[in-house]
Amino acid sequence: xxxxxxxxxxxxxxxxxxxxxxxxxxxxxxxxxxxxxxxxxxxxxxxxxxxxxxxxxxxxxxxxxxxxxxxxxxxxxxxxxxxxxxxxxxxxxxxxxxxxxxxxxxxxxxxxxxxxxxxxxxxxxxxxxxxxxxxxxxxxxxxxxxxxxxxxxxxxxxxxxxxxxxxxxxxxxxxxxxxxxxxxxxxxxxxxxxxxxxxxxxxxxxxxxxxxxxxxxxxxxxxxxxxxxxxxxxxxxxxxxxxxxxxxxxxxxxxxxxxxxxxxxxxxxxxxxxxxxxxxxxxxxxxxxxxxxxxxxxxxxxxxxxxxxxxx
Amino acid sequence: xxxxxxxxxxxxxxxxxxxxxxxxxxxxxxxxxxxxxxxxxxxxxxxxxxxxxxxxxxxxxxxxxxxxxxxxxxxxxxxxxxxxxxxxxxxxxxxxxxxxxxxxxxxxxxxxxxxxxxxxxxxxxxxxxxxxxxxxxxxxxxxxxxxxxxxxxxxxxxxxxxxxxxxxxxxxxxxxxxxxxxxx
Numbered sequence: 001x002x003x004x005x006x007x008x009x010x011x012x013x014x015x016x017x018x019x020x021x022x023x024x025x026x027x028x029x030x031x032x033x034x035x036x037x038x039x040x041x042x043x044x045x046x047x048x049x050x051x052x053x054x055x056x057x058x059x060x061x062x063x064x065x066x067x068x069x070x071x072x073x074x075x076x077x078x079x080x081x082x083x084x085x086x087x088x089x090x091x092x093x094x095x096x097x098x099x100x101x102x103x104x105x106x107x108x109x110x111x112x113x114x115x116x117x118x119x120x121x122x123x124x125x126x127x128x129x130x131x132x133x134x135x136x137x138x139x140x141x142x143x144x145x146x147x148x149x150x151x152x153x154x155x156x157x158x159x160x161x162x163x164x165x166x167x168x169x170x171x172x173x174x175x176x177x178x179x180x181x182x183x184x185x186x187x188x189x190x191x192x193x194x195x196x197x198x199x200x201x202x203x204x205x206x207x208x209x210x211x212x213x214x215x216x217x218x219x220x221x222x223x224x225x226x227x228x229x230x231x232x233x234x235x236x237x238x239x240x241x242x243x244x245x246x247x248x249x250x251x252x253x254x255x256x257x258x259x260x261x262x263x264x265x266x267x268x269x270x271x272x273x274x275x276x277x278x279x280x281x282x283x284x285x286x287x288x289x290x291x292x293x294x295x296x297x298x299x300x301x302x303x304x305x306x307x308x309x310x311x312x
Numbered sequence: 313x314x315x316x317x318x319x320x321x322x323x324x325x326x327x328x329x330x331x332x333x334x335x336x337x338x339x340x341x342x343x344x345x346x347x348x349x350x351x352x353x354x355x356x357x358x359x360x361x362x363x364x365x366x367x368x369x370x371x372x373x374x375x376x377x378x379x380x381x382x383x384x385x386x387x388x389x390x391x392x393x394x395x396x397x398x399x400x401x402x403x404x405x406x407x408x409x410x411x412x413x414x415x416x417x418x419x420x421x422x423x424x425x426x427x428x429x430x431x432x433x434x435x436x437x438x439x440x441x442x443x444x445x446x447x448x449x450x451x452x453x454x455x456x457x458x459x460x461x462x463x464x465x466x467x468x469x470x471x472x473x474x475x476x477x478x479x480x481x482x483x484x485x486x487x488x489x490x491x492x493x494x495x496x
Binding site: 023026030034037038042043046047116117242244246253256 | 399403
């Protein structure tokens with residue numbers, strides 16, 4: 001690579017490190033979160049289906065990045081329409097982008113409140129830039145409506161680089177900090193039934209942490225069945241064994257993601273991926289676990305189907 | 313920015329004769345206060361909704377203040393000592409959410425008992441499993457004793473100020489009223 005790209009990379013790196021290391025962002029960040037928490041509790045979001053809906057549990061990955069395409073796409077369109085002089089269409093494009101940006105703001109804040117340290121600070125910068133862009137485009141839309149197209153175009157021209165910079169930070173959150181990414185390590189072990197705990201040592205309705213080879217597993221006996229899930233939450237790796245049980249599910253103590261014990265399915269977010277499950281059986285007074293094959297619709301002959309065939 | 317005037321007032325009010333304790337001890341003792349409230353709440357039967365409600369209010373206020381002193385004094389000072397601070401901060405959020413669910417539940421109903429059970433588990437998870445068993449021992453091993461005692465003083469002073477502040481009481485009363493009013 002040339003000297004130019006090397007320098008660009010170093011500058012960006014330094015910029016990111018500056019944001020990540022800036023502890024001054026923490027105080028306002030936590031204040032904002034407390035406000036958000038109170039608003040969400042007042043609106044009843046925390047304990048309702050809206051919570052999972054906003055996180056994107058139904059989608060299988062976060063909803064926020066889907067919505068960010070709307071403002072970026074629409075405002076790019078508006079830029080082109082401005083250049084070709086199509087005033088009315090440009091205003092419509094700015095408006096559609098505004099609607100998308102509001103949706104992205106709601107889902108983004110909803111995800112951001114459950115992040116940690118460096119990612120939290122980058123999220124603050126990301127949100128601040130977005131708010132600035134939203135204000136510029138909002139003003140642009142309003143001015144265009146009043147016939148001041150030049151002002152409207154100018155505001156949009158200022159807002160565009162802001163939204164690009166913010167998009168870069170958003171990418172950083174996913175690709176550098178792995179926010180919203182399934183954090184389970186996708187191991188296949190243990191492939192065979194491995195004894196982990198004497199059956200008499202497992203109390204009913206109480207999570208118990210055990211090791212199966214290199215993997216930490218949480219065991220739960222509820223309703224006469226023994227369930228086994230990977231101990232690390234797929235959201236940010238919280239210890240499920242320190243969580244609490246209710247109605248056939250276990251809740252992560254860090255961010256409150258609830259997982260169905262039977263299937264590991266996430267019920268409410270912020271975890272959008274399921275917690276990996278294990279098959280369990282009792283032999284000679286010992287509880288044994290084995291990695292449950294993932295339900296799949298792969299064609300016959302694929303590796304996963306083969307794995308299912310070796311079942312005893 | 314706002315640090316300075318706070319420190320000044322602290323010096324003016326400081327001569328209150330209080331026993332000097334390490335920060336972790338102050339916090340564990342306050343955990344005991346919260347546990348005591350929890351126990352009394354769980355022992356109060358459903359036919360005494362007034363007492364249940366009063367105790368839930370007290371738990372709401374005490375836990376809120378506990379979170380504030382940890383977040384404003386203890387956690388920022390311990391960031392370099394233990395990596396577990398961010399997670400503990402997140403656990404506070406779980407407690408706040410559960411507190412909201414508890415005060416929104418009618419104390420005459422089974423739902424209140426259910427929310428109380430979750431509250432108990434969430435509090436034990438944060439106070440016992442995380443802080444008392446993992447974080448505090450780590451802090452006591454690696455942090456300077458003098459510093460922990462100095463932090464303990466600040467924690468006690470801050471808690472005392474929060475408890476006696478009329479403004480804080482009013483804000484908490486308003487929060488509870490709003491949460492109850494909007495409950496479904």
